[in-house]
Amino acid sequence: MDPLYLGFDLSTQQLKGLVVTSELKVVHVAKFDLDADSRGFAVHKGVLTNEAEHEVFAPVALWLQALDGVLASLRAQGLDFARIRGISGAGQQHGSVYWGERAETLLSGLDAAKTLQEQLGDAFSHPYSPNWQDASTQKECDEFDAFLGDAETLAAATGSKAHHRFTGPQILRFQKKYPEVYKKTARISLVSSFLASLFLGRVAALDISDVCGMNLWNIEKGAFDDRLLRLAAGPFGVEDLKRKLGDVPEDGGEHLGKVNRYFVERYGFHQECTVITSTGDNPATILALPLRPSDAMVSLGTSTTFLMSTPNYKPDPATHFFNHPTTPGLYMFMLCYKNGGLAREQVRDEINKQSGEQNEAAGSSWAKFDEITLKTPAMGQAADSDPMKMGLFFPRPEIVPNLQAGQWRFTYNPADGRLTETDKGWTKPDDEARAIVESQLLSLRLRSHGLTTSPGAGIPAQPRRVYLVGGGSKNKAIAKVAGEILGGSEGVYKLDVGDNACALGAAYKAVWSLERRPGQTFEDLIGSRWKEEDFIEKIADGYQPAAFEKYGRAVEGFEKMEHTILNEAKSTT
Numbered sequence: 001m002d003p004l005y006l007g008f009d010l011s012t013q014q015l016k017g018l019v020v021t022s023e024l025k026v027v028h029v030a031k032f033d034l035d036a037d038s039r040g041f042a043v044h045k046g047v048l049t050n051e052a053e054h055e056v057f058a059p060v061a062l063w064l065q066a067l068d069g070v071l072a073s074l075r076a077q078g079l080d081f082a083r084i085r086g087i088s089g090a091g092q093q094h095g096s097v098y099w100g101e102r103a104e105t106l107l108s109g110l111d112a113a114k115t116l117q118e119q120l121g122d123a124f125s126h127p128y129s130p131n132w133q134d135a136s137t138q139k140e141c142d143e144f145d146a147f148l149g150d151a152e153t154l155a156a157a158t159g160s161k162a163h164h165r166f167t168g169p170q171i172l173r174f175q176k177k178y179p180e181v182y183k184k185t186a187r188i189s190l191v192s193s194f195l196a197s198l199f200l201g202r203v204a205a206l207d208i209s210d211v212c213g214m215n216l217w218n219i220e221k222g223a224f225d226d227r228l229l230r231l232a233a234g235p236f237g238v239e240d241l242k243r244k245l246g247d248v249p250e251d252g253g254e255h256l257g258k259v260n261r262y263f264v265e266r267y268g269f270h271q272e273c274t275v276i277t278s279t280g281d282n283p284a285t286i287l288a289l290p291l292r293p294s295d296a297m298v299s300l301g302t303s304t305t306f307l308m309s310t311p312n313y314k315p316d317p318a319t320h321f322f323n324h325p326t327t328p329g330l331y332m333f334m335l336c337y338k339n340g341g342l343a344r345e346q347v348r349d350e351i352n353k354q355s356g357e358q359n360e361a362a363g364s365s366w367a368k369f370d371e372i373t374l375k376t377p378a379m380g381q382a383a384d385s386d387p388m389k390m391g392l393f394f395p396r397p398e399i400v401p402n403l404q405a406g407q408w409r410f411t412y413n414p415a416d417g418r419l420t421e422t423d424k425g426w427t428k429p430d431d432e433a434r435a436i437v438e439s440q441l442l443s444l445r446l447r448s449h450g451l452t453t454s455p456g457a458g459i460p461a462q463p464r465r466v467y468l469v470g471g472g473s474k475n476k477a478i479a480k481v482a483g484e485i486l487g488g489s490e491g492v493y494k495l496d497v498g499d500n501a502c503a504l505g506a507a508y509k510a511v512w513s514l515e516r517r518p519g520q521t522f523e524d525l526i527g528s529r530w531k532e533e534d535f536i537e538k539i540a541d542g543y544q545p546a547a548f549e550k551y552g553r554a555v556e557g558f559e560k561m562e563h564t565i566l567n568e569a570k571s572t573t
């Protein structure tokens with residue numbers, strides 16, 4: 001029987017499982033919504049918060065419940081688990097899972113008659129995983145940035161300056177806040193390797209790309225940086241932390257071992273089914289297609305991320321570089337915003353409230369938001385002589401720029417460069433629909449400019465194609481504005497799998513890992529099987545010279561606006 005490959009995506013708000021054939025055709029998808037489908041957890045949008053300390057975290061047991069839930073749905077769909085030859089996964093990045101001393105015994109001795117949640121309660125030294133939206137580690141980030149000299153030096157070594165959510169600063173805070181628990185922690189996983197560990201029946205190795213989201217991995221040396229481990233480990237020491245983190249295989253397609261007996265007995269997996277390293281959700285997303293270095297992906301999930309695959313390692317404190325998840329010599333460039341989907345939803349909710357949409361289904365509809373976005377002129381300018389309207393809308397503290405939660409509205413006159421903080425002339429919430437979409441995309445254009453090149457004589461630097469993925473990729477109004485702002489000489493596309501790109505990338509990684517010829521790259525194998533006409537759809541025009549130029553002027557105002565807000569924030573702290 002033809003083999004199948006299973007990819008998982010353990011993201012902020014849901015766990016998804018997706019099954020593909022060797023020919024990359026999707027044959028099953030199952031989803032467990034962490035809020036709606038779980039029992040016994042008071043989570044909101046997949047997480048819990050402790051506002052007083054700016055902590056955001058997720059209960060690990062909830063993810064155990066979700067995994068049994070997704071596998072049960074796949075079984076109900078009629079999936080023949082015995083055909084699955086390989087399993088890989090993707091996890092929300094940076095989150096850490098703290099295993100206790102009994103973890104390996106419990107993982108390897110699971111009873112197929114019981115759920116994972118029933119049996120693994122005691123496997124963890126700490127019941128929660130710090131989430132990527134956490135903002136509790138400013139002090140630790142300052143220590144990380146200063147430790148090697150400055151933020152530039154840390155970015156050069158690890159691909160990123162210190163960020164609240166990065167696992168190194170999180171481990172440092174954890175170790176100081178809970179020294180006794182840290183001492184009793186046998187191993188630390190990332191969310192990705194936690195998922196692989198369940199399938200493997202022992203704690204799985206970290207992934208070569210996801211490990212770059214920790215501020216602990218020295219990208220050029222290809223090893224943990226002992227200096228940064230010393231900082232994170234404090235009095236507990238480097239060797240102890242190295243043991244907790246374990247080895248990191250260089251090959252993103254590493255076969256970790258055969259599937260845990262539990263899954264063979266409970267779901268009917270074949271005992272020869274192979275578990276492959278799981279990577280981060282963003283690295284997995286760039287594996288959802290054979291991405292060329294000139295293309296860009298925008299993931300419109302809970303976070304907004306901008307992703308490119310590139311041979312150039314050009315670290316900068318404002319951006320992120322990771323090892324490419326499959327291909328040595330390539331890197332993943334990333335921008336990440338906390339205020340993505342949830343921030344857009346707030347404006348959508350205001351608009352729906354205003355128009356009297358009270359029932360829940362209508363309240364979460366995007367129809368009005370889209371209609372208003374499309375009918376509002378670019379930058380809110382009814383005439384070219386009008387000032388541009390621009391703003392920042394941050395219900396949560398933001399990553400780039402590093403700002404507290406807040407809302408700021410400005411007008412900008414491109415003719416004389418005058419920028420004024422005012423909400424005069426703004427019609428709220430209507431003007432905010434287009435403004436929030438523009439604001440997120442202007443920030444992407446501003447920060448990705450250095451990585452794009454001109455696609456042809458006389459055409460300004462821009463991506464060749466812009467691929468939209470994630471929940472928001474269904475939205476054609478956003479796609480239209482994305483084309484106007486980011487360009488894209490070949491247009492704006494969406495993947496046929498919609499918001500399942502990252503689970504798809506994980507499944508493709510499993511196909512590549514098990515079916516590659518010696519030395520065959522991911523791009524070569526997936527490229528040769530990928531059917532563009534079946535897998536992607538052009539949803540909006542890309543480069544439009546007049547719009548691109550107008551938004552070029554808006555980017556200048558936008559950068560000025562960010563500096564003004566940052567300076568104000570600095571002078572009040």
Ligand SMILES: Nc1ncnc2c1ncn2[C@@H]1O[C@H](COP(=O)(O)OP(=O)(O)O)[C@@H](O)[C@H]1O
Pocket residue numbers: 011012013014300301302303341342345366469470471472473474475499
């Ligand atoms: N039609 C739509 N327009 C804009 N955003 C949407 C639309 N449908 C879903 N979304 C957004 O997608 C987000 C979830 O995206 P998804 O990629 O599934 O999440 P995750 O980040 O958990 O992987 C939600 O925050 C929701 O606001």
Ligand SMILES: O=C(CO)[C@@H](O)[C@H](O)COP(=O)(O)O
Pocket residue numbers: 011012013091092093094132165213280281282301302303304305336
């Ligand atoms: O922190 C980051 C990337 O650095 C986030 O992108 C997380 O990886 C969570 O992603 P989603 O749940 O939004 O997909």
